[in-house]
Amino acid sequence: MLKNIILNIIAISLCNLAIAQSVSSDVKEESNIYEQIYDAPINVVGKGQVSFQELYNQKPLLLALVFTRCSGVCNPFLFQLKENLALKTNDKSFNVLVLSFDPRDNMTDMSLLAQRFELENNEQWFFGTTNSIEELNQSINFYPIWDSIKNQYDHDALLIGINNQGYITKKLIGVRQGHDLDLLIASVNNIFSPTYRLPNKNMLFSCFNYDPKTGENKLGLGLLFIALPAVLTVLLLILISYLVKRKEPKNKEIF
Amino acid sequence: MESIKIKKITSVWIITVLLLFVASIVLGILMRLNQGEVISQSPITFYSNMTTHGLTMIGIWFVAGMAAVNYLMQRYVKTSYTANVFALVLTVVGVVLFWASTFVGKFHAAWTFLYPLPFKDMGSETWATILFLISLTVFGIGWLIWSVSLMAQILKKYSISQSFAWQHLTKNPTVETPPFILITMVTLVGVIACLITAVVLLVLFYAEYFSGGSFVNDALLMKNLTYFFGHTIANEMLYLGLAVIYELFAEVSGRPKWKTTWYVALAWNLSLVFILTAFFHHLYMDFVQPEGLQIVGQLASYLASLPAAGVTVFSIFIAVYRTKIKWSLTNLLFFMGIAGWVIGGLGAVIDSTISNNIVLHNTLWVPAHFHTYNAMGNVLFSLGFFYWFSTQFTAYFHNKKFTNSILALLLIGGTGFLLAFYVGGAESIPRRYSTYPAELSVGVNLATIGAVFATIYLIAILMFFFNITKRCLKILSSTS
Amino acid sequence: MQQQPILVLFLALAGAATIVFIYVFVSSKKAAQTDQGMSNPLKKRFWFLLILFVILGIFTSVTIPKSPYYLFAGETPTKVVHVSARQFAFILSEKAIDPKNPSGENIELPANELVEFRVTSLDVNHGFAIYDDSNRLITQVQAMPGYVNRLQYKFKKPGKYDILCLEYCGMAHQVMKSTFIVK
Ligand code: HEM
Ligand SMILES: [Cu+2]
Numbered sequence: 047m048l049k050n051i052i053l054n055i056i057a058i059s060l061c062n063l064a065i066a067q068s069v070s071s072d073v074k075e076e077s078n079i080y081e082q083i084y085d086a087p088i089n090v091v092g093k094g095q096v097s098f099q100e101l102y103n104q105k106p107l108l109l110a111l112v113f114t115r116c117s118g119v120c121n122p123f124l125f126q127l128k129e130n131l132a133l134k135t136n137d138k139s140f141n142v143l144v145l146s147f148d149p150r151d152n153m154t155d156m157s158l159l160a161q162r163f164e165l166e167n168n169e170q171w172f173f174g175t176t177n178s179i180e181e182l183n184q185s186i187n188f189y190p191i192w193d194s195i196k197n198q199y200d201h202d203a204l205l206i207g208i209n210n211q212g213y214i215t216k217k218l219i220g221v222r223q224g225h226d227l228d229l230l231i232a233s234v235n236n237i238f239s240p241t242y243r244l245p246n247k248n249m250l251f252s253c254f255n256y257d258p259k260t261g262e263n264k265l266g267l268g269l270l271f272i273a274l275p276a277v278l279t280v281l282l283l284i285l286i287s288y289l290v291k292r293k294e295p296k297n298k299e300i301f
Numbered sequence: 302m303e304s305i306k307i308k309k310i311t312s313v314w315i316i317t318v319l320l321l322f323v324a325s326i327v328l329g330i331l332m333r334l335n336q337g338e339v340i341s342q343s344p345i346t347f348y349s350n351m352t353t354h355g356l357t358m359i360g361i362w363f364v365a366g367m368a369a370v371n372y373l374m375q376r377y378v379k380t381s382y383t384a385n386v387f388a389l390v391l392t393v394v395g396v397v398l399f400w401a402s403t404f405v406g407k408f409h410a411a412w413t414f415l416y417p418l419p420f421k422d423m424g425s426e427t428w429a430t431i432l433f434l435i436s437l438t439v440f441g442i443g444w445l446i447w448s449v450s451l452m453a454q455i456l457k458k459y460s461i462s463q464s465f466a467w468q469h470l471t472k473n474p475t476v477e478t479p480p481f482i483l484i485t486m487v488t489l490v491g492v493i494a495c496l497i498t499a500v501v502l503l504v505l506f507y508a509e510y511f512s513g514g515s516f517v518n519d520a521l522l523m524k525n526l527t528y529f530f531g532h533t534i535a536n537e538m539l540y541l542g543l544a545v546i547y548e549l550f551a552e553v554s555g556r557p558k559w560k561t562t563w564y565v566a567l568a569w570n571l572s573l574v575f576i577l578t579a580f581f582h583h584l585y586m587d588f589v590q591p592e593g594l595q596i597v598g599q600l601a602s603y604l605a606s607l608p609a610a611g612v613t614v615f616s617i618f619i620a621v622y623r624t625k626i627k628w629s630l631t632n633l634l635f636f637m638g639i640a641g642w643v644i645g646g647l648g649a650v651i652d653s654t655i656s657n658n659i660v661l662h663n664t665l666w667v668p669a670h671f672h673t674y675n676a677m678g679n680v681l682f683s684l685g686f687f688y689w690f691s692t693q694f695t696a697y698f699h700n701k702k703f704t705n706s707i708l709a710l711l712l713i714g715g716t717g718f719l720l721a722f723y724v725g726g727a728e729s730i731p732r733r734y735s736t737y738p739a740e741l742s743v744g745v746n747l748a749t750i751g752a753v754f755a756t757i758y759l760i761a762i763l764m765f766f767f768n769i770t771k772r773c774l775k776i777l778s779s780t781s
Numbered sequence: 782m783q784q785q786p787i788l789v790l791f792l793a794l795a796g797a798a799t800i801v802f803i804y805v806f807v808s809s810k811k812a813a814q815t816d817q818g819m820s821n822p823l824k825k826r827f828w829f830l831l832i833l834f835v836i837l838g839i840f841t842s843v844t845i846p847k848s849p850y851y852l853f854a855g856e857t858p859t860k861v862v863h864v865s866a867r868q869f870a871f872i873l874s875e876k877a878i879d880p881k882n883p884s885g886e887n888i889e890l891p892a893n894e895l896v897e898f899r900v901t902s903l904d905v906n907h908g909f910a911i912y913d914d915s916n917r918l919i920t921q922v923q924a925m926p927g928y929v930n931r932l933q934y935k936f937k938k939p940g941k942y943d944i945l946c947l948e949y950c951g952m953a954h955q956v957m958k959s960t961f962i963v964k
Contacts (some may be wrong), residue, residue: 076877076899076929080861213857237853240588242899242929271505272525275497276577279490286449287456344952358891411949417926418905421868424952519923520906562827586908587923588930599845603837611830621821622805627813640802644795651791655838656847660783660918663908663947727788729918731910731947734955740916740943 054084077187082212083109084185088145091157093172096295098199102208106140106206106234109206111141111188113148113199123203126221131170139235143172143248147179147190154171207234234298305780307375307485308694312773313389314368315687318361319684321396321682325361325761327352330755333377335735337749343423347735348409353651355412356399359535360440362675364392365683366541367447370485371582373548374451374691375701377482378458379383391443398436408433412530412735415618416506431510438503443498452489455482470713480561484544487573488537494577495533502526521589525580536605538574539642539674541683547636554626554691559616568608575605582653586662595655602653606646614643614700630704631689638681641715645674646722648723654733663733665744669719676758677715684765691772694779703768717754784917796821819902820891830937849920853933858897862888862961866900866924871944873961888961892939906945907957914940921947936963 065266085098101107108126126142131142156173160166167172176182182188188213190201207216207230214235219224232239328350334340336349342350344493367388374380402408406429410418419430455464456636459478463469463487466478505523508516551558584590617639628770648670661667730737730744737744792962819825865872865883872885880903890896890912900909902924909932910921938941939962946957 074877076863079899080858080876129941207858211857217856235857236857238850238931238933240592240850240931242931271501271522272529274501275529277496277498278496282449282493283452283456283461283490286453287461289459290453290457332856344955348949348952348954409952415906418949420953421905422951423868462782520927526923586921587925587928588850588932589925589928592848595844595848595850600841603841607830607833607837611826611833615822615826615829618805619819619826621809622819623808623812626809628809636806637801640798643798643802647794647798648791651787652838654844655849656844657783657787659849659920661911662921663789663949664918723788723791727784729784729912731945731955733949736955738955738958739943740912757935 075219078214080213081213084181086176086182088174088176090172090174091160093154099295101214106210107208108140108142109208110144111147111204113146114151114159120205123221124163130227141170146175151175209234209236226250310385311368311372312776313576316770317772318365321357321361323766326358328758330752333748333752333755337752338745339749344735345409345472349403349407352409352411353403359719362679363538366538369686370543378454380396380454383451385445388447391439395436395439398432402429402432406432413527415527416518434506441496441499448492450490457485466561469561469563469566478561480559481544481548483561483569485632488540491533491537491576495530495600498526498530502530523554528580528583531611532583536576539679541755542679546682546687550635552632556620556626565612568612572609577672579605585655585658599653599655606650610735613623614758631685633708634681634685638678641677642674645678648673664726665722665732666734667729669726673719687769691769695772696774707761707764710757714758718751718758721751813950830850853895856895859894861897864898864900864909865903868951869957871959890963892936892963895933895935898931900930902926905950906948910945910947912943923948938961
């Protein structure tokens with residue numbers, strides 16, 4: 047009976063596994079950690095020319111690299127980021143810098159982008175361009191490839207955490223969920239989380255998922271397996287005592 | 302009739318355990334000699350011997366405790382002879398399969414078989430891993446049925462709350478739960494929980510093995526399960542030994558029997574909880590594990606030592622202090638075993654402190670402390686029982702010389718053997734190294750010293766073995 | 782040098798326990814038939830437990846904050862080293878290590894600055910234990926496949942440091958070794 051239950055759980059889990067495993071792995075995420083980001087001069091919409099350092103000294107930064115003519119990942123990426131951060135309205139421990147890596151983008155493009163996402167009046171969000179994009183890209187190992195047929199850049203969605211001393215504390219490649227974003231925000235604020243999960247492994251049977259928002263671990267499905275034996279033992283205890291008690295009158299006759 | 306059958310099967314258990322014990326000690330000494338560079342085995346031989354030694358030792362002292370508890374339980378409730386025989390048969394079959402997997406198949410992933418090592422166990426036969434898993438399954442089934450059967454027999458006579466002595470927590474309890482029943486019940490719950498964990502663990506192993514790579518386990522989950530099983534069974538088998546002591550110590554000393562009081566009841570109920578959560582201390586160096594659980598691990602490890610030790614040790618002291626009692630090999634072994642258990646426990650508490658663990662984890666400090674409360678603790682509890690049992694039914698006269706020389710050899714051999722481990726741990730010598738790197742040459746000398754003292758210990762065990770086996774064979778051949 | 786005091790503490794405690802056991806045993810040997818044993822055992826047991834409890838409580842509150850998880854929190858490491866353990870070697874690199882094409886290099890680390898090791902495994906569980914040049918274990922963390930454990934440390938002395946595997950990983954576990962230099 048026990049085996050059946052477990053096999054059932056496994057069967058259900060196996061179905062989910064296929065989904066869980068589709069997250070792509072990327073070592074690039076682990077590169078450049080704790081390296082100083084290139085101190086590029088930045089043109090910020092509504093603010094004018096500032097140095098990168100001024101920006102991150104003010105508050106730690108989440109840096110999103112996009113280009114306005116993107117027909118691919120940039121728009122959904124920014125949209126997700128905005129949605130996710132909107133859930134954290136009271137977290138003012140960081141700012142967001144949306145920076146264009148496309149030399150064709152000018153301040154008007156960026157300003158329009160901000161308006162399109164209705165972020166032009168949000169104090170936490172900066173939109174800008176830089177004329178030192180090469181150096182900046184190099185310092186974060188980000189190399190978008192120009193595809194002249196599609197007239198588009200082939201690139202990953204990239205979000206970078208920068209603490210207020212300008213160190214890269216964490217990178218997220220791809221459009222990522224709230225949990226990873228929380229890790230990123232914790233890292234820019236120098237909150238030590240003693241572990242990271244490699245992105246490619248199945249998350250399904252993990253016991254815990256670290257929640258950087260609260261600094262705690264949320265229970266994972268795997269935890270069930272640790273608690274299961276104790277629960278089963280208690281049930282077994284009750285079951286046995288019920289079974290043997292039912293037979294008790296018979297036993298008494300024998301004695 | 303019933304009593305003859307249980308006598309005989311208990312004798313068979315005792316002979317089996319002692320035989321396997323001697324063989325495992327020899328493997329232990331060979332390991333120490335290899336680490337001491339006195340002999341030279343291939344690493345695979347060393348590690349498969351280590352695997353054999355570890356699991357055989359855990360297995361035999363678990364079944365020794367169970368057999369003793371089963372025998373003594375006859376005093377209170379009827380137990381199932383069939384379950385006892387069934388467990389014996391499966392244990393023997395399991396040992397044969399397991400030894401085949403290590404000695405022939407060269408399975409060498411250690412008795413903790415930490416996932417995914419059994420699947421990446423280079424240098425062993427391809428069938429060794431699955432045979433090992435099957436042998437574990439055989440043990441698991443036999444022991445699970447045995448424990449469940451014992452628990453069922455207790456519950457026939459005592460209600461759940463009585464078997465946990467909860468009525469002793471009220472002011473004027475009307476029914477008395479004997480301490481033996483209380484401790485056995487608490488222990489059986491732990492035993493069953495960890496055997497079920499073993500089943501879950503094995504199912505996950507089988508699932509990956511037979512899925513042909515499409516199903517992959519989570520290493521952290523597997524590690525938690527492994528230590529829930531491994532730590533808990535190693536801990537519970539000690540408590541089986543304590544149940545025997547609660548039953549027999551006063552009796553063989555010619556003193557009034559120990560009674561369950563409210564603090565005894567409370568202590569053992571608390572132990573149940575702490576023991577099931579203490580295993581987290583095996584994952585301190587896995588920073589992945591949530592900090593909350595790490596701290597639970599440290600607290601539970603500390604607290605687990607309080608009630609059981611506080612109550613048991615104090616009870617022994619009360620029984621002995623300035624009291625004229627009949628000393629015999631049995632209660633001397635019990636008394637010495639309790640001392641060994643306490644000292645091993647001190648080593649364990651030190652190691653279960655996270656800030657110490659960072660320099661002790663997986664050094665020789667670990668085998669140091671667990672060998673202390675096994676080789677100088679739990680083993681002595683069981684040997685005490687064996688001696689008591691065998692002298693119940695055979696002509697017996699107190700042989701002071703025999704008693705003293707056994708105790709002296711055990712004490713000298715054990716102390717020297719263990720000190721070599723402790724000093725090794727403090728010298729940062731890693732555990733589970735077949736040979737030590739040149740920089741850690743202290744480990745080599747310590748290993749040789751350890752081997753010499755372990756041989757002294759072995760001599761005591763051999764003397765004991767011949768004495769007891771002779772008696773047990775007599776019981777087997779007798780007809781009444 | 783955390784180990785020496787630990788050994789001394791243990792030997793002292795073990796010695797004290799031994800003396801108590803011997804004392805109790807001898808008192809029994811010497812006891813006359815009429816001796817009544819311990820007076821007021823219940824009260825003494827209560828005090829015994831209370832003292833034990835208080836000692837453990839103090840021990841807990843002193844040691845928990847020293848746990849490795851809480852050291853150096855809030856500081857940014859000046860250097861990060863990626864570590865991938867595999868049967869039977871450690872790969873160390875200042876760049877992230879590609880599991881499909883793992884490669885490493887010799888590592889030099891600054892003294893007295895916070896360093897972070899990002900430790901993982903490419904196959905089975907391994908241990909990542911750092912030994913100083915007097916062959917003393919100074920810190921460690923596990924290398925678990927599928928997870929990255931972050932070990933932070935400040936090396937005080939310049940010199941050569943060894944890395945040994947402290948989680949049994951198969952037949953060549955005992956020779957799994959690497960080194961790095963602290964300047
Ligand atoms: C005098 C008798 C004994 C000797 C000479 C001995 C020797 C050893 C040695 C040399 C090791 C390997 C240590 C290392 O990691 O380098 C070991 C491990 C072990 N021993 Fe013993 N031992 C003895 C008694 C016992 C007893 C009574 C138990 C009872 C439970 C036991 C259980 C274990 C276990 C579980 C391991 C761990 C194996 C592993 O690391 O996988 N030993 N022993
Ligand atoms: Cu290794």
